[in-house]
């Protein structure tokens with residue numbers, strides 16, 4: 358059976374990706390940071406889809422813990438066929454008033470955490486000459502955003518990482534792609550003030566917010582053989598928010 362690892366799978370987009378990959382036939386490693394109950398709920402949903410689940414806590418901003426996550430999942434379920442780099446945080450604020458801790462925390466988790474997880478996974482994939490990696494970036498990695506200088510920089514950095522890894526790994530048949538979601542209804546976006554939510558909706562041509570399942574559908578596709586000729590791509594799942602960016 359193919360094996361997938363999803364980071365940040367205790368809730369939101371990561372949980373939906375874990376379930377979608379299970380429905381596509383993967384056994385799933387479920388990485389999480391602090392929410393053990395959420396991770397167990399995702400595992401139960403994976404098992405309900407008829408696949409094996411393995412839950413492992415790791416702070417991906419710590420290189421050793423990220424490597425430990427990859428090796429624990431490979432030991433429990435087998436070599437990785439798919440990796441979803443989804444763990445992420447926001448610490449918003451105006452650039453001039455943002456303290457360096459908020460800058461570093463967001464870069465360390467979103468960007469370095471993705472790299473620290475991708476590298477050990479890639480080692481095994483390169484040996485086996487197979488695998489697919491999908492990084493969850495963001496529309497703001499393409500456009501920038503007021504109050505999100507740290508997050509936009511991290512998400513734009515992920516696109517550079519994806520394109521570089523795609524070039525490096527392509528000769529061995531490994532594909533590396535990014536998904537750039539727009540506004541998706543999760544705990545992360547629940548904190549956005551209502552007025553700002555309304556403004557985002559006005560700029561979303563499809564006229565609704567996205568769901569975690571909208572993103573998971575694109576991730577499942579990118580991990581499948583149907584996307585066999587796609588690498589280094591950035592797939593927008595944003596209701597049209599990024600048209601013109």
Ligand code: NDP
Pocket residue numbers: 364365366367368369370371388389390391392393395415416417418443444445446466467470493494495496537538539540541542543544545546
């Ligand atoms: P949530 O806040 O709902 O979930 C974030 C997940 O990341 C949780 O499982 C959390 O684990 C995990 N996580 C956070 N920090 C760490 C860490 N240091 N180590 C390991 N895991 C960690 O977010 P969303 O589902 O909304 O977002 C998922 C991804 O999608 C993020 O990368 C986000 O930036 C991106 N995204 C989201 C958009 C949206 O509109 N929601 C839009 C564009 C991109 P735990 O809770 O267990 O601590």
